[in-house]
Amino acid sequence: MNRKYTIAILVNDQPGVLQRVSGLFGRRGYNIESITVGASEEPGLSRMVIVTTGDDHTLEQIQKQLYKLIDVIKVIDISSNPMVGRELGLIKIGAEPSMRPEILGIVETFRAAIVDIGPSSLIVQVVGDSEKIDAMIELLKPYGIRELSRTGVTAMNRGAK
Structure with a gap:
């Protein structure tokens, strides 16, 4: 069953990271409903918040693929808990x-x-x-x-x- 997921991704603040993350979604055919990027509480790291839709399997695949990107430090499904x-x-x-x-x-x-x-x-x-x-x-x-x-x-x- 498809539902909306809100995913937070902690990444190294490097040129091209946004392009690599959004490219991964595009190549896999996953839609990005919204994306915000900004500084995090850690110097040198940025936080991306992506809203996407899919089922639990899709979310699992997105998480696995994101962790393969070198500048991705942590991926959290924010929508799995009160937010x-x-x-x-x-x-x-x-x-x-x-x-x-x-x-x-x-x-x-x-x-x-x-x-x-x-x-x-x-x-x-x-x-x-x-x-x-x-x-x-x-x-x-x-x-x-x-x-x-x-x-x-x-x-x-x-x-x-």
């Missing part, structure tokens, strides 16, 4: 001044923020799980989404682990 996952979305919408109070109501309901105001547009920033971002986008569609940028999911397991 915190967040994504950031920036949404530019058409917004004449007369429509802004209505839009502000939506923004406040989602605990989002307006981060830029232009003569006929607004940029809304929303942070949360992917479902929250999706819901915010759906509610803002009627106002005319001019531009949309999402970071992809970054995640950690809950607790002291």
Whole structure:
């Protein structure tokens, strides 16, 4: 049965590592739904968080193949334990001044923020799980989404682990 997996990969911070990891997924026919990469708590190491779909066998194969890459230090299935996952979305919408109070109501309901105001547009920033971002986008569609940028999911397991 296919489901969504969130995998954290600790890698050496070297040129080409992202290309090798994403290339492995592509060659094997595994889809990357989102990928984020940034510094980790260890100097010289980066953390990649990849969201992908498949079954348990697919996940096992992905883990085995990743460990074959020289710069991969550790692979963790974050989604196998309680986790915190967040994504950031920036949404530019058409917004004449007369429509802004209505839009502000939506923004406040989602605990989002307006981060830029232009003569006929607004940029809304929303942070949360992917479902929250999706819901915010759906509610803002009627106002005319001019531009949309999402970071992809970054995640950690809950607790002291």
